[in-house]
Amino acid sequence: MLDKKVKIKAVRDLGAGNHLIVIASPEQARLVRPGQFVMLKCVENTGENPLLRRPFTIFNIHRNARSGKPAGVELLVKEVGVGTRRLVSARPGQTLDCLGPQGHGFQLPSDLPSRVTTACLVAGGVGIAPLLLLAESLLALRVKPILFYGGGTVADLVLREPFERLGIDIITSTEDGSHGERGLVTEPLAQFLRIHPRKDIRLYACGPWGMMRAVHELAVGHDLQCEVSLEARMGCGLGACLGCVVASPAAEGRPYLRVCQDGPVMNSRLVRWDIEPV
Amino acid sequence: MKPNPNDRAPLKGPRLGVEIAGVHFKNPVMTASGTFGYGLEFARYMDLNAIGGIVVKGLSMKPIPGNPPPRVYETASGMLNAIGWQNIGAAEFVEEKLPGLRDYDTNVIVNIVGFELEEYLEVARFLNDHPGIHALELNISCPNVGKGGFHFNKDPRDTHRITAEVRKASPRLPLWVKLSPNVTDIREFARAAEEAGADALSVINTLVGMAIDVRSRRPRLRFRTGGLSGPAIKPVALRMVWETCQAVRIPVIGIGGISTTEDALEFLIAGARAVQVGTANFYEPAASERIALGLAEYCRSHRIDDIHEIIGSLKDYE
Numbered sequence: 001m002l003d004k005k006v007k008i009k010a011v012r013d014l015g016a017g018n019h020l021i022v023i024a025s026p027e028q029a030r031l032v033r034p035g036q037f038v039m040l041k042c043v044e045n046t047g048e049n050p051l052l053r054r055p056f057t058i059f060n061i062h063r064n065a066r067s068g069k070p071a072g073v074e075l076l077v078k079e080v081g082v083g084t085r086r087l088v089s090a091r092p093g094q095t096l097d098c099l100g101p102q103g104h105g106f107q108l109p110s111d112l113p114s115r116v117t118t119a120c121l122v123a124g125g126v127g128i129a130p131l132l133l134l135a136e137s138l139l140a141l142r143v144k145p146i147l148f149y150g151g152g153t154v155a156d157l158v159l160r161e162p163f164e165r166l167g168i169d170i171i172t173s174t175e176d177g178s179h180g181e182r183g184l185v186t187e188p189l190a191q192f193l194r195i196h197p198r199k200d201i202r203l204y205a206c207g208p209w210g211m212m213r214a215v216h217e218l219a220v221g222h223d224l225q226c227e228v229s230l231e232a233r234m235g236c237g238l239g240a241c242l243g244c245v246v247a248s249p250a251a252e253g254r255p256y257l258r259v260c261q262d263g264p265v266m267n268s269r270l271v272r273w274d275i276e277p278v
Numbered sequence: 279m280k281p282n283p284n285d286r287a288p289l290k291g292p293r294l295g296v297e298i299a300g301v302h303f304k305n306p307v308m309t310a311s312g313t314f315g316y317g318l319e320f321a322r323y324m325d326l327n328a329i330g331g332i333v334v335k336g337l338s339m340k341p342i343p344g345n346p347p348p349r350v351y352e353t354a355s356g357m358l359n360a361i362g363w364q365n366i367g368a369a370e371f372v373e374e375k376l377p378g379l380r381d382y383d384t385n386v387i388v389n390i391v392g393f394e395l396e397e398y399l400e401v402a403r404f405l406n407d408h409p410g411i412h413a414l415e416l417n418i419s420c421p422n423v424g425k426g427g428f429h430f431n432k433d434p435r436d437t438h439r440i441t442a443e444v445r446k447a448s449p450r451l452p453l454w455v456k457l458s459p460n461v462t463d464i465r466e467f468a469r470a471a472e473e474a475g476a477d478a479l480s481v482i483n484t485l486v487g488m489a490i491d492v493r494s495r496r497p498r499l500r501f502r503t504g505g506l507s508g509p510a511i512k513p514v515a516l517r518m519v520w521e522t523c524q525a526v527r528i529p530v531i532g533i534g535g536i537s538t539t540e541d542a543l544e545f546l547i548a549g550a551r552a553v554q555v556g557t558a559n560f561y562e563p564a565a566s567e568r569i570a571l572g573l574a575e576y577c578r579s580h581r582i583d584d585i586h587e588i589i590g591s592l593k594d595y596e
Binding site: 001003041046047049050051052053083097099232233234235236238239240241242243244245246247254255256275276277278 | 312314315323335343346347348354
């Protein structure tokens with residue numbers, strides 16, 4: 001949407017390689033819809049390595065403490081490679097190139113023909129990133145969000161507090177049993193769907209490919225709609241390079257959809273789950 | 279002869295215009311095929327009127343789905359891609375994209391692709407009749423498709439043949455031929471294209487490369503290999519542009535890792551009539567505009583009246 005030079009306001013270490021990065025950019029913050037992302041350069045100079053910007057989902061709108069007006073965006077960044085390593089070591093005051101907000105966000109129940117009363121939000125680790133703004137929007141529409149939040153271990157379950165402050169139900173799980181139920185996040189979700197065989201539930205998922213695939217399969221099994229927030233390596237983030245595609249069975253004549261433009265949020269039935277894009 | 283005062287209008291700044299096959303370009307900066315979509319994607323990030331031309335994403339007659347992902351991977355000072363010619367097809371381009379592009383004061387060059395000779399001819403014939411297209415760029419050098427295009431760049435005789443045939447199929451449009459660097463001597467291919475009637479040469483396409491994920495031991499790209507682009511390939515591209523300029527008389531358009539004004543100047547000094555900015559568009563959407571403005575600024579500050587004073591001005595050691 002906009003290409004801006006923005007300043008880092010704060011970098012908060014959340015443990016286990018996760019960081020919350022606050023970027024000052026009121027103009028971009030005002031445009032954000034739940035599920036959108038920014039393309040952020042990881043180093044100060046445009047021509048410096050790593051060259052390509054990285055896509056990060058917008059976790060929250062950073063608001064001015066006094067006026068409450070949008071002042072910037074908060075991004076959840078996990079160190080996974082060269083780019084993110086450089087980014088999380090950035091200092092407050094440093095300038096970065098920031099393109100956004102980009103992409104197609106979540107469909108809110110107010111845009112849908114069928115009635116939705118309950119939304120199951122399913123997150124795996126940093127897949128929590130797009131779900132806070134979604135949960136807030138759902139609450140404003142009087143839809144009940146339930147957060148199913150899973151990770152390998154308790155340290156992966158970052159940023160639970162903002163969800164707790166919303167007062168919504170949170171069901172956690174860890175593979176090592178260090179927090180919540182032991183096992184995968186899809187197990188409590190499957191249980192919930194079993195004991196609530198209703199048609200007014202909608203699923204929203206973000207996390208590892210295998211997790212989203214399992215949530216999609218549960219949605220199909222229960223004849224529910226499911227939206228997934230996808231991840232892909234991106235070249236440009238603005239729809240030109242065609243590098244970030246995901247394979248799609250439904251799109252006739254268009255077997256590939258761009259994660260940056262047609263996504264990052266897509267109906268899970270638009271995704272071919274047998275071809276992992278990363 | 280008395281100089282015409284209109285020829286030298288110092289207040290208007292340096293003359294950056296160049297001519298390629300009878301077509302005037304307001305400045306020698308364009309965007310490279312595959313890195314700029316159909317152009318309109320960038321309109322909100324830069325002034326499309328500020329550059330000499332836009333080379334749109336390679337088009338075939340029928341839409342091509344492209345390769346399964348992953349398709350891109352960043353490497354040191356560059357990136358690998360194996361998109362596989364995904365495009366909407368020439369008919370949809372002419373219908374949906376070209377009218378919007380014609381609103382801008384810049385030249386539109388269409389890169390054309392095909393798996394077989396006849397497919398190239400079909401799209402060349404189709405585009406020949408459409409107003410608003412200033413040239414065709416024949417893509418016989420993409421390394422990311424199983425067969426076809428690439429094949430025509432393995433033997434200079436094939437390059438000659440396809441160039442001559444496409445030349446006949448689109449008599450109205452200037453024909454540029456985009457050459458591959460994945461050859462032993464690019465000059466043979468450059469001469470073959472020139473002899474067959476090419477009006478200009480675009481040099482170079484991507485270099486074939488590879489990256490492996492050591493954890494999974496799989497290639498980073500599902501196509502296994504991909505085209506390397508970005509600043510990493512600039513020295514190779516510059517050498518090939520320089521070599522090509524020695525070998526042919528037709529204009530050469532320099533491509534390969536150009537991301538700064540200085541990069542563009544290097545290619546112009548080596549003999550390129552114009553340049554195309556590629557991968558830089560991905561990480562700096564307004565890169566081409568910045569480079570065009572940078573060339574004007576360079577000429578002003580070095581008291582150069584005309585960009586032709588730079589083109590081919592390479593000096594040798596004493």
